[in-house]
Amino acid sequence: MTAPEIPRLAGHLLVEALIAQGVDTVFGVPGESYLAVLDGFYEHRDRIRFIACRHEGGAAFMAEAQGKLGGRPGICFVTRGPGATNASIGLHTAFQDSTPMILFVGQVASEQRDREAFQELDYRQVFGPGTLGFAKWVGEVHDPQRLPEYIARAFHTAMQGRPGPVVLVLPEDMLSATTVAPVLPCVEPALAWPAPGALRQVRSMLLAAQQPFVIVGGSGWDAAAVDAMQRFAEAWQLPVGCAFRFQDLFDNRHANYAGDVGIGINPKLAARLAAADLVLAVGPRLGEMTTGGYSLLKAPRPAQRLIHIHAGAEELGRVYAADLMLQSAMACAAKALETLAPPPELRWAAWTEQAHADYEANHDAPTVEPLDMAQVVKAIQRLAPPDSVLTNGAGNYSGWLHRYYRYPGLQHGGRTQLAPTSGAMGYGVPAAIAASLLYPDRTVINIAGDGDFLMTGQELATAAGYRAGTGAGKLIVIVVDNGTYGTIRMHQEREYPGRVSGSDLFNPDFAALATTYGWASASVRHTAEFAPAFAAALASNVPTLLHLRLDADVSTTRTSLSALRAAAQARRGQGGTSAP
Ligand SMILES: Cc1ncc(C[n+]2csc(CCOP(=O)(O)OP(=O)(O)O)c2C)c(N)n1
Numbered sequence: 001m002t003a004p005e006i007p008r009l010a011g012h013l014l015v016e017a018l019i020a021q022g023v024d025t026v027f028g029v030p031g032e033s034y035l036a037v038l039d040g041f042y043e044h045r046d047r048i049r050f051i052a053c054r055h056e057g058g059a060a061f062m063a064e065a066q067g068k069l070g071g072r073p074g075i076c077f078v079t080r081g082p083g084a085t086n087a088s089i090g091l092h093t094a095f096q097d098s099t100p101m102i103l104f105v106g107q108v109a110s111e112q113r114d115r116e117a118f119q120e121l122d123y124r125q126v127f128g129p130g131t132l133g134f135a136k137w138v139g140e141v142h143d144p145q146r147l148p149e150y151i152a153r154a155f156h157t158a159m160q161g162r163p164g165p166v167v168l169v170l171p172e173d174m175l176s177a178t179t180v181a182p183v184l185p186c187v188e189p190a191l192a193w194p195a196p197g198a199l200r201q202v203r204s205m206l207l208a209a210q211q212p213f214v215i216v217g218g219s220g221w222d223a224a225a226v227d228a229m230q231r232f233a234e235a236w237q238l239p240v241g242c243a244f245r246f247q248d249l250f251d252n253r254h255a256n257y258a259g260d261v262g263i264g265i266n267p268k269l270a271a272r273l274a275a276a277d278l279v280l281a282v283g284p285r286l287g288e289m290t291t292g293g294y295s296l297l298k299a300p301r302p303a304q305r306l307i308h309i310h311a312g313a314e315e316l317g318r319v320y321a322a323d324l325m326l327q328s329a330m331a332c333a334a335k336a337l338e339t340l341a342p343p344p345e346l347r348w349a350a351w352t353e354q355a356h357a358d359y360e361a362n363h364d365a366p367t368v369e370p371l372d373m374a375q376v377v378k379a380i381q382r383l384a385p386p387d388s389v390l391t392n393g394a395g396n397y398s399g400w401l402h403r404y405y406r407y408p409g410l411q412h413g414g415r416t417q418l419a420p421t422s423g424a425m426g427y428g429v430p431a432a433i434a435a436s437l438l439y440p441d442r443t444v445i446n447i448a449g450d451g452d453f454l455m456t457g458q459e460l461a462t463a464a465g466y467r468a469g470t471g472a473g474k475l476i477v478i479v480v481d482n483g484t485y486g487t488i489r490m491h492q493e494r495e496y497p498g499r500v501s502g503s504d505l506f507n508p509d510f511a512a513l514a515t516t517y518g519w520a521s522a523s524v525r526h527t528a529e530f531a532p533a534f535a536a537a538l539a540s541n542v543p544t545l546l547h548l549r550l551d552a553d554v555s556t557t558r559t560s561l562s563a564l565r566a567a568a569q570a571r572r573g574q575g576g577t578s579a580p
Contacts (some may be wrong), residue, residue, distance in 0.1 A: 010144035011175040012035025013183065014104075015044050023075055025438060028064040029086075031079020033106025033119075036175040036321045037299045041153060046467070048208035051466055053430070056083050060090020061427050062434035064099050064165075064322065064416050065391070069435060069572035071222065073100040073158040073166070080106055081119035084126070089424055091127060091134045096164035096422035097245075098219040100158035100166040103135075105575050109173040109256040110142065120420035124171045124320070128529070136162075140169040144179035152184045159189035162285070163219050164311025191329035192311065196335045198326045202280070202307055203340045205324060206236065209278035209305070211351050215261055216250055217243025217284030220311050220330040223410040229252060229282065236342045239316045239355035241269060241378040243284035247402065248417040251409035258355035259362060263554060264399045268358040270296055281322075283330050285315050289421065294319075309333045363404060365557070370529045371550055373397070373480070374557065377404040378530045380445060383538060387425035387444040389435045392419045393427040395449035396487045397480040397550075398556045414439075426455030429477060433459055435541075436468040436475040443474045443538065450507050460517040474539045477519075478522040479510045482550040490555045490564060514545035519547045 014037055018026065020230060029343045031037055041050040056078045067076030074094075078087045084105045094101040108117040129133040141150045154166045157547040185203075206212060216229060226249055233240050233256045240250050244262030251257065258271045263491025273279070273296045284290050288309065292517035297304065300321045308322040316325040326333065365374035365522045377400050380390075386408055392398040398419065407416050418431040432446035460477070462468075489503040511521035520540050522533040524547065537544035 002324065006260040006358070007178045007180050008180050009036045009040065010147055010177050011038075012040035013147055013179055013181060014151065014170070014175070016185045017046060017148050018075065018566045019044060019047050021151070021155055021186055021214050022072065023048060023226055024064070025049050025051060026075040027054050027059040027434065028077030029059055029083055030344060031083050031106050032106070032174050033079045034077065034104070034170055034175055035398055037093055037104070037170070050211065051462065052500035053462050054458040055456065056086035057089050057426060058456045058462065059578055060087040060103065061424075061430035061456065063101050063103070064090050064094045064097070065431035065434040066438060067094060067099040067101040067163075068087045068097065068219070069389075069414055069438060071100070071220070073102045073155055075102055075104070077104045077120070078106070081121045084121060088127070088134060089181065089426070090341075091165045093420045093422040093424045094288075095133050095135065097420060098162040098163050099165070100219070102154050102158055103165060103167045105169050106175075107140065107169045107171040108377030110171045111173070113171075114147040116262045119268065122168055127167045134165070134292075135167045136164040138169065138448070140171070141174055142171065144174050144177045144524060145181045146180065150182045152187050155187040156189065156479055157561060159187070162310065162315050166510070171306050177264060182556045187322055189329075191332050192327050193332040194309065194328040197341065198324065201540045202326070202337070203325050205305060205307060206280075206340075207343065209348070211276050211348055212238055212280060212418070213258070213273055213510040214238045214240045214282065214291065215243055216240060217246035217290065218280050218330065219283075219309065221249055221283065221410065222331055223413055225331045226250065226410040228338040232334065232337040232340070235338075236524055237346045237349050237352050237534065238280075238353040241273070242453060244287070244289035245417065245419040245421045246284065246407065248415050251281075251411065253407035253408070255356055256352055257359055261360040262402060263289055264558070265360040265401060266291065266358060267357070267383055268362070271384070272355055272358070273297070274411045276304050278307070281308045282309045282333055283311075285310065285463065286320055287421065306364070315538070316488055332496065336435040365404070368554060370526045371524065371548060373554070374404050374552065375527045376478075376530050376548065376552050377401055379534060381405055383534055384445060385443050385512035387416065387443055389416050389418060389432070389448035391428040391431040391444065391446040393429075393448060393452040393455070394420065394423040394425045394487070394554050396459070396490060397447060397449040397452070401447050403557045420513040425452045429453060429456045430459045432475060432477065433463045433468050436463065436473060437466055439473065440471045441473045444469070444476070448477060448479050449486065450479060450483065450505055450510070453477070453479045453486045453510070457513075460514060463543055464518040470541055474540065476534070476536050477543070478548060480548050480550050481507055481510060482554065483507060484552050484557060486552070489552075489561060493564040494568050497565040510545060510547040519543045521547065522546045523549065525549045
């Protein structure tokens with residue numbers, strides 16, 4: 001602990017405490033409720049920067065991406081009621097994605113509390129753990145002397161067990177009070193190791209299996225853990241799938257890789273998972289998207305034997321009555337698994353080989369005219385640096401990335417996929433900007449839908465203002481414009497064929513729009529135009545938006561709207577588009 005220091009504003013102390021935690025960048029939208037903190041950022045501007053965003057949703061997504069990329073809490077600052085409620089989408093995403101993050105919220109002065117003062121909210125009620133889905137903990141700091149204690153606890157809570165978001169509420173008068181409190185040292189999470197007895201059980205359950213399958217996912221992985229997991233999979237010749245939007249946790253080019261267990265899953269992979277007799281889930285919380293709506297792994301008692309390894313005790317046994325549950329941080333679990341000695345003969349070598357062959361075969365795609373999204377993703381893979389970070393939000397367009405992009409594991413030191421398991425539209429643009437600002441030497445590529453893009457597209461201004469993507473690493477946004485909220489249209493065609501309601505979009509010229517933000521841009525209508533446009537973006541000294549015009553009928557990597565409509569109408573035994 002550092003010695004008590006000279007009196008200073010609590011708002012300044014807060015910034016010093018963040019610096020002590022290793023934070024050099026925070027994201028936010030300013031508010032009059034936390035002026036003393038903003039002044040602290042000014043005071044320490046040589047050591048920490050405040051990235052001023054255009055919407056708190058964008059700022060919170062950027063902080064969430066910071067947490068995903070770095071493993072330590074991403075930091076977001078917002079003002080009272082309207083600021084905090086705008087930021088809630090980032091909290092929800094951090095919660096669902098198990099991402100460490102801290103949202104600091106300015107609060108009305110203590111003497112005005114409980115009067116429904118200007119923009120007042122009770123954040124413990126709004127975001128409290130009781131609401132199940134916004135924050136692991138909501139703390140309100142009343143005594144400036146205790147601010148370091150609250151900050152240390154916030155960092156611990158965000159990182160320990162199942163990582164997630166924390167909200168710290170800062171009354172205005174507390175921030176502008178004077179304090180001599182010392183900052184506390186940098187916090188490291190306490191990590192749980194799997195018990196030796198449980199590890200022996202893992203081994204004997206593996207030895208008893210005929211067709212085992214491993215799913216990796218969740219947060220808390222580092223490059224060493226991913227490498228250890230790879231060695232374990234190699235030694236035991238196990239097929240490995242990645243949980244929904246955790247595709248970068250295992251090298252997709254590796255011979256044991258079997259594909260992503262998520263939305264639009266390869267049907268052969270779904271069949272394999274269903275046919276497995278033992279599933280070893282290392283890290284994922286086994287949510288709806290990873291389990292095929294709790295059907296590939298039936299909840300609460302799957303047909304397969306299940307070993308569930310997770311960092312959070314509260315997560316184990318919450319949904320699935322697994323045969324074996326191990327509480328362990330991923331860094332520890334992978335290293336422990338690696339020590340398990342395999343027998344000389346493994347009976348599932350062919351099963352694993354076939355799993356990878358199925359993954360490879362899933363890369364074959366019929367040609368689509370005039371713009372082929374599979375070819376677009378393959379061109380990105382071919383041309384972009386291998387350590388590029390890929391981001392997306394929610395929408396069918398992300399399916400091409402999930403299916404055709406081969407993520408390289410964490411061999412470049414950090415994550416290369418930033419994508420919301422919460423399915424939050426608007427995530428990809430701010431996540432890409434955050435990645436580009438935090439890692440200026442990495443190229444960052446966002447693929448967005450037209451609906452998705454305009455939810456947070458205003459953050460292009462933030463990128464331009466802070467000169468993101470102007471150095472060695474490039475920043476490229478690819479907008480896939482099909483003139484519709486295509487995912488919803490897909491569901492409509494399945495359920496209410498031919499009855500388009502609320503899903504049409506009326507779009508601007510995205511390429512023209514980007515130039516008003518100081519971005520370079522180009523429009524792409526044909527597959528052949530994409531690679532040159534993308535190569536030019538990789539050579540550009542300013543960020544680039546590529547506006548891709550996709551035929552609205554192209555619905556997913558596997559089907560079209562017209563095929564869906566025809567199938568739904570056939571099911572209903574009607575030829576027209578009459579009401580259901
Ligand atoms: C914030 C948010 N609002 C609404 C939804 C519901 N939703 C899921 S996908 C989707 C449409 C996405 O449209 P677009 O970005 O154009 O991509 P497309 O599906 O057409 O590829 C909607 C509205 C959501 N997931 N997130």
